[in-house]
Amino acid sequence: MRQLALSDEILLSVDKPTRYTGGEFNSRMDAQEAFDTFCTTFAMCFPDVYEIGMSNLGIQIIYDLFNRRPGTFCDRVFSPWTDLDPLMRQHHIPLFGLESQRPVKDFDFLGISLGYEMCYTNILQVLDLSDIPFHAEDRTWEHPIVIGGGSCTYNPEPIAPFFDLFYIGEGETQYWPLMDLYEQCREEGLSRREFLKKAGNLPGMYAPQFYTPVYHEDGTLADFVAEEGMPARIRKEIVHDVSDTFYPEAPIVPTMRVTQDRVVLEIMRGCIRGCRFCQAGMIYRPVRERSVEFLKDKAVKMLKNTGNEEITLSSLSSSDYRHLKELIEYLIDTFHGKGGVNISLPSLRIDAFSLDVMSRVQDIKKSSLTFAPEAGTQRLRDVINKGITEEDILEGSGLAFEGGWNRVKLYFMLGLPTETEEDMRGIAELSERIAERYYEIPKEKRAGKVQITASSSFFIPKPFTPFQWARMFPREEYLARARVVNQHMKEMKNKKSLSYQWHDADTTILEGVFARGDRRIAAVIEEAYRRGCFYDAWTETFHFDVWMQCFADCGLDPDFYIMRERPEDELFPWDFIDIGVNKRFLLREWHNAREGRVTPNCRAKCQGCGAACFGEGVCVEGSR
Amino acid sequence: MKVRVKFGKDGSARFAGHLDVMRYFQKALRRAEVPMVYTHGFSPHPVMSFAQPLGLGLSSEGEYFDLEVSESLTTPEEVARLQAQMAEGFSVTDWRLLPEKSQPAMAVIAAADYAVSIREGHEKPAGIFRDLPGAIARFRAQEKCLVTRETKKNTIETDLLPLIYEMRPDEADPETVFLRVSAGSVDNVRPEVVMEAFWRFAGCEPAPFDFAVRRLELYARAEDGRFVTLADMGVPVTEPLSDAPTEGEA
Numbered sequence: 001m002r003q004l005a006l007s008d009e010i011l012l013s014v015d016k017p018t019r020y021t022g023g024e025f026n027s028r029m030d031a032q033e034a035f036d037t038f039c040t041t042f043a044m045c046f047p048d049v050y051e052i053g054m055s056n057l058g059i060q061i062i063y064d065l066f067n068r069r070p071g072t073f074c075d076r077v078f079s080p081w082t083d084l085d086p087l088m089r090q091h092h093i094p095l096f097g098l099e100s101q102r103p104v105k106d107f108d109f110l111g112i113s114l115g116y117e118m119c120y121t122n123i124l125q126v127l128d129l130s131d132i133p134f135h136a137e138d139r140t141w142e143h144p145i146v147i148g149g150g151s152c153t154y155n156p157e158p159i160a161p162f163f164d165l166f167y168i169g170e171g172e173t174q175y176w177p178l179m180d181l182y183e184q185c186r187e188e189g190l191s192r193r194e195f196l197k198k199a200g201n202l203p204g205m206y207a208p209q210f211y212t213p214v215y216h217e218d219g220t221l222a223d224f225v226a227e228e229g230m231p232a233r234i235r236k237e238i239v240h241d242v243s244d245t246f247y248p249e250a251p252i253v254p255t256m257r258v259t260q261d262r263v264v265l266e267i268m269r270g271c272i273r274g275c276r277f278c279q280a281g282m283i284y285r286p287v288r289e290r291s292v293e294f295l296k297d298k299a300v301k302m303l304k305n306t307g308n309e310e311i312t313l314s315s316l317s318s319s320d321y322r323h324l325k326e327l328i329e330y331l332i333d334t335f336h337g338k339g340g341v342n343i344s345l346p347s348l349r350i351d352a353f354s355l356d357v358m359s360r361v362q363d364i365k366k367s368s369l370t371f372a373p374e375a376g377t378q379r380l381r382d383v384i385n386k387g388i389t390e391e392d393i394l395e396g397s398g399l400a401f402e403g404g405w406n407r408v409k410l411y412f413m414l415g416l417p418t419e420t421e422e423d424m425r426g427i428a429e430l431s432e433r434i435a436e437r438y439y440e441i442p443k444e445k446r447a448g449k450v451q452i453t454a455s456s457s458f459f460i461p462k463p464f465t466p467f468q469w470a471r472m473f474p475r476e477e478y479l480a481r482a483r484v485v486n487q488h489m490k491e492m493k494n495k496k497s498l499s500y501q502w503h504d505a506d507t508t509i510l511e512g513v514f515a516r517g518d519r520r521i522a523a524v525i526e527e528a529y530r531r532g533c534f535y536d537a538w539t540e541t542f543h544f545d546v547w548m549q550c551f552a553d554c555g556l557d558p559d560f561y562i563m564r565e566r567p568e569d570e571l572f573p574w575d576f577i578d579i580g581v582n583k584r585f586l587l588r589e590w591h592n593a594r595e596g597r598v599t600p601n602c603r604a605k606c607q608g609c610g611a612a613c614f615g616e617g618v619c620v621e622g623s624r
Numbered sequence: 625m626k627v628r629v630k631f632g633k634d635g636s637a638r639f640a641g642h643l644d645v646m647r648y649f650q651k652a653l654r655r656a657e658v659p660m661v662y663t664h665g666f667s668p669h670p671v672m673s674f675a676q677p678l679g680l681g682l683s684s685e686g687e688y689f690d691l692e693v694s695e696s697l698t699t700p701e702e703v704a705r706l707q708a709q710m711a712e713g714f715s716v717t718d719w720r721l722l723p724e725k726s727q728p729a730m731a732v733i734a735a736a737d738y739a740v741s742i743r744e745g746h747e748k749p750a751g752i753f754r755d756l757p758g759a760i761a762r763f764r765a766q767e768k769c770l771v772t773r774e775t776k777k778n779t780i781e782t783d784l785l786p787l788i789y790e791m792r793p794d795e796a797d798p799e800t801v802f803l804r805v806s807a808g809s810v811d812n813v814r815p816e817v818v819m820e821a822f823w824r825f826a827g828c829e830p831a832p833f834d835f836a837v838r839r840l841e842l843y844a845r846a847e848d849g850r851f852v853t854l855a856d857m858g859v860p861v862t863e864p865l866s867d868a869p870t871e872g873e874a
Contacts, residue, residue, distance in 0.1 A: 002636070002712065004635075004636060011681070018641075021636035021639050022712075023637070025710070256641075307652060307709070339668055
């Protein structure tokens, strides 16, 4: 049995001690020997608490891919919760890998998954507790190579000083070559800087310390200068054949309940829809479907090897996967009589087919329908290119109500470009019409009252979307908009069947700054961490006032990053990244948005966005 | 048919709480392809019930759950296929067929055995360990040993002594205390409570985490008053069994 890094006393003093003990089924039972004997060790970190991190698919894929490499050991690291953090400092216990229980500092690599901007201070907590210097240039071979991956690397600048490398794109392709290079450089006795220069020349790799941003007097970016020998532009990496690549067959089975307590099967990558607010829809282009044979095989193996009874078929728009019916029917048949399998299908369009599937794999009484109209009126839905109409929603809910459902969830955004009061009121009116549709059903055929829950978040413009030029609004304005919706909800005839919730505006502001921030923001993040900010994604540990004070003390104005509508010719901090989709296309879409012009999806008509440069997926469908 | 599975928890598994252990075994049983009987309805779940929750941090070699299955291999085969699905620290040690009409494990528990030692790095009070058998004898010779327990509504006072069935230095390790105490839904005695009372009686103040506790066994009381282990209420499976009607019979 492994020696644990934390004593019984500490483990019994903190909430949910299995967050820190490792040893889960399908984890590496040889972890401690592997750590001591293998040549390359990688600590894969998700900078949030265990139950969130273990629910992340990217972590599972990368973990599996590393541990398949001969002579390589990959461990997992998560953020200690706020109860353990002070105990580790008090007892001088360094942060450790869950499986080996060895200090993070003794690994060759520390990989940090960057899934959302609000985890940025947690990165510093991980470095701090691991006793690794915050700044890349202060590190030596004594310290692991700190590499970031995940969706926030599409604008890595606000956290650039804290990383030796960023991996931009899909992890499956370049990690093995990176490790080969690392082993070779160590063997040849190269300096850390020499290694990083070579690594920064691998496809998809960005070594920020060799790049210098230059600013205009007004604070906008004037130039982004690469040191000699470093690539000026970095193209994201993609997996070319998604049906012949790494995918875990025996994922780790957490002993404690995690957020996603189920097997996750990614059925395709990318999305054909082209919603103008959606970053994932742009950065993961082109759409690539996995073959149904690949998915059947992985699904059965994963369910068998984990003992899970639930599987999520994951993608950005599951209804667009062309073999969905075949896959679902195969799963239902295979597990029939063996306790069954519960299939959850996020991002599914509600129609006759999906309702039939849902009625077979879920409990109607317990499940609710989910629609994401995103905006309250058709005009605004055209602006954001959300290809769902009021008719679709009413028809889908009508079918569902007749099938026995009586709960509907609706997701909206407030603060979208061109939004007017009519659009805000439209949220209440659409909710009302869905309720009215329910009460058209004869009383004796209805399952009691209908419950319609509308919730709205505040829109945050993200890099590499047509809205990357858009402005945001002050927190008071956001709250005022939410109040307009709330007030109008109360004026509806069926107000008793409607409820409305809105997200916090403070985190919106900060997330907005991080999303489109530049390298100067790093100083604010560091200062906020030093003043005690971490776990900013959790309301109870988020201190907006401290953050605002840090901006002021660092001489930076958050409004510069969020309140300006950016000129069309402005150079952005993330422009050195090439995602295939080009800025010309994004700008054209920004114009189309403001004129309310809808753009057809990739399968209906190619728009020449630039992603065809990868020569894959939907871009070449039919031409092979 | 109903079977009773015996298992143990050591090392990191000691920190898995009761609900987590239940979910853990559901998954392990599915991985092992044990033919469980499921409840009907939209979210079918296996028919299983656990004997007695174990406190967080305790190790054990005497945990049990009952399970409804439609078929059973022999005891060694079932133990082996479940053991192959265990995470670190969990072990499956027995598989017994229960009589047709048997009460669930949790309803019959009457006593439990524990081994209590001083946790590594904690002080062993000389006053007690100079003569452990004598100290135990004096503790048990008191007229009464009242302990109080707070519930939501009021404070309950219990005399521990009649609920301690055995208390002595362990044969294998003379610095470990072996305890057999009352357990179950009425008069459940936590071993830590006995040890704390013992310490205080001997004039020592126990510190937090002083005691490392291991549960050794769980018992029911037979008709003649003797304690029988939960395992012994069932029999080992020596030939594969099936609930499905065999050919010709149907």
